[in-house]
Amino acid sequence: MRLGVLDVGSNTVHFLVVDAHPGAAPLPAYSHKIDLRLAELLDPDGAIREDGIRQLVDMVTSSMRVAEDKGVEEVLPFATSAVREAVNGEAVLKRVQDETGVELRVLSGGDEARLTFLAARRWYGWSSGRLLLLDIGGGSLEIACGLDEEPDTAVSLPLGAGRLTAGWLPGDPPEPDRVRELRKHVRAEIARTVAEVSRLGPPDHVVGTSKTFKQLARITGAARESEGPLVPRRLTRGALEDWVPRLAAMSAEQRVLLPGVSAGRARQLLAGALVAEAALDLYRVDELDICPWALREGVILRRLDRMSS
Incomplete structure (x- = not known):
């Protein structure tokens, strides 16, 4: 249909x-x-x-x-x-x-996290083992982890790239003090979730969804989107840590010139990078794979599941 x-x-x-x-x-x-x-x-x-x-x-x-x-x-x-x-x-x-x-x-924040997790689980399959999902949207950060299609934990935090940019980074480029304040805030928020996620044990596979993760992966060397969804794409913590200070020093106009960065997302990219860097660091993740499917696919898959039950 x-x-x-x-x-x-x-x-x-x-x-x-x-x-x-x-x-x-x-x-x-x-x-x-x-x-x-x-x-x-x-x-x-x-x-x-x-x-x-x-x-x-x-x-x-x-x-x-x-x-x-x-x-x-x-x-x-x-x-x-x-x-x-x-x-x-x-x-x-x-x-x-x-x-x-x-x-x-x-959708509640928990619903967002669970449906996005479902999409990632279906994309990568059971061989992924314990899956940790990170999704940076415009308004929130979703975190989910588990072995099954229903995650054992699903968390939503008000750490979206658009929300943080509007509330914390008014300059272009932003003032260094504001960047440090935002970095501290983001890390404090994510740190509150570490115990809940870590109690499940270390993940076997970590994936990131959303445009923010795709753009961060692209500027660090991942394949172009035009090469299709089946091409593996990866973001490493080391590469991201190298890019965060560079993004902080750039204006939105300069960021648009980076590979894969759209004009509509350029101002938000620094805030998204700070969230991604904090999550990878606090969850002790060295690298993650970029999942082509996310929330929309999760909504579709849940609807199809109900049709077949």
């Missing part, structure tokens, strides 16, 4: 059309997205601004037109941390439903 996944994330609103059926990998058929960056479109009280809401409504409306044009049988609409944590989140959801007819399902 043809499914549409409407992902209202903290950075991007993405409508992905896939051909999918139980027992097979979902195949992307069409992509429609905008870099809305809802995590940065907040007023001082933490509410999503009117311009952000208007753009979101317009994007949902256009996505439903795409769904009709592409023959989508079912749409799976969901929203993550930007809407979940906005003080006017409920009003935003009601506005979207009233004006488009689409009811967005708000």
